[in-house]
Amino acid sequence: MYMKRRIFFLFLSLFLFPFFIHSLSAAPESFQTRDLEVLYDKNSLYMAEEVVKMYPDIREELEKSLPWKIDFQPRILLVKDRHAFIQAAGSDIFLAYAVPRRYLIVLDASRVYSKPFTLETTLKHELCHLLLHRHIADAGLPRWLDEGVCQWASGGISELLATHGGNALAKAIMADTIMRIKDIETFPKDEASLVLAYEQSKNFIEYIAGQYGQDSIVRILNYMREGDTVDESIQKSLSVSLPDLEHTWHAHLRGKHSWFAYLSSNLYSILFLLGGLITIYGFIRFLKKKREYVDEEEGDGL
Numbered sequence: 001m002y003m004k005r006r007i008f009f010l011f012l013s014l015f016l017f018p019f020f021i022h023s024l025s026a027a028p029e030s031f032q033t034r035d036l037e038v039l040y041d042k043n044s045l046y047m048a049e050e051v052v053k054m055y056p057d058i059r060e061e062l063e064k065s066l067p068w069k070i071d072f073q074p075r076i077l078l079v080k081d082r083h084a085f086i087q088a089a090g091s092d093i094f095l096a097y098a099v100p101r102r103y104l105i106v107l108d109a110s111r112v113y114s115k116p117f118t119l120e121t122t123l124k125h126e127l128c129h130l131l132l133h134r135h136i137a138d139a140g141l142p143r144w145l146d147e148g149v150c151q152w153a154s155g156g157i158s159e160l161l162a163t164h165g166g167n168a169l170a171k172a173i174m175a176d177t178i179m180r181i182k183d184i185e186t187f188p189k190d191e192a193s194l195v196l197a198y199e200q201s202k203n204f205i206e207y208i209a210g211q212y213g214q215d216s217i218v219r220i221l222n223y224m225r226e227g228d229t230v231d232e233s234i235q236k237s238l239s240v241s242l243p244d245l246e247h248t249w250h251a252h253l254r255g256k257h258s259w260f261a262y263l264s265s266n267l268y269s270i271l272f273l274l275g276g277l278i279t280i281y282g283f284i285r286f287l288k289k290k291r292e293y294v295d296e297e298e299g300d301g302l
Contacts, residue, residue, distance in 0.1 A: 035059070040078040044109045047078055050119060058124045065153040066128070067218045068135055068225075074127060075102070078109040085110070093191060098126040100133030125154035135225045142185040142230055148201035149217065152209065168192070169199040173253050181246050207249050212238050 029045070031038040031052050040048040059070050079085045085108040086092045096107045105126040112119050128150035132141060172178045181204070184197045209217055216237055223233035231242045238245065 036074050036076060038076045038078065041080055044078045044080050047109055047119065051076055051123065054120055058120060058127060062124055062127055062131065062153060066131060067222055068131060070131055072103050072134060074105055074130055076105045076107065078107050080109045082108060082110040093194065096122050096126050098129040100130050103130055121154050121156050125150050128153045140224060140229065143187050144181055144184045144201040144204065145230055147198060148205035151198070151202035152205040152217070168196040169203055172196055178250065178253070181242065204249055207252060
């Protein structure tokens, strides 16, 4: 499924690229430097200028997080037509996507500023995809690692809209519906499972970095670049098998997201809610007693 998705995006980049260009305007504008090219229409001029301005810092920050230099010139397409972008992306949940074989990043210019995400975070995330696929073959790069590393390196789930929340993983742990790593080597299509897959991928990479150090991610990626599988790379880098690593991660998650931990972390909200309910209950009791008092007064009058 993952390869099919990549082939699908490659198809889009080859055959729908003229359609995107047409959606920009009859004569699309272009910023081109030695580092990148940005295609945009006149309504996206400010965003295009921002992209050109922020790109050097984004590239530098990404090269500090990952072990390789960005020795290619990405092409960044700003699509203002939301309908055209959704048709290409296949869902309205995404803000952007990358086509690594074309070194192409496509951004939904109509929504890329949706809070809490930023243009910078989104660009860094997609550039990370291009960099990973530059050095690791598609077939050897499972989706959970690809998305997990890019979220870890960029600092957020930049492809997803804020309206889809950020607590799917906590809910899955408490409901015991967390997905296994092998189940997210390719991502599911339904929206709820897709959001969960993103959150799990990010959390797993953060867990590895937290337990074994930031350099552990770099070591894993370097082994994969040399042709080792993800299982072999984890074993060599961390001296633990992927199944054992996943088992300890699950135990960590259950401890962190137990009902007690959930109640503790939301104590003030729960107390505030209880306080409100008590107030309402007291007010209802007051109205009831007042009504009884009025009825008694009327009875005495009779």
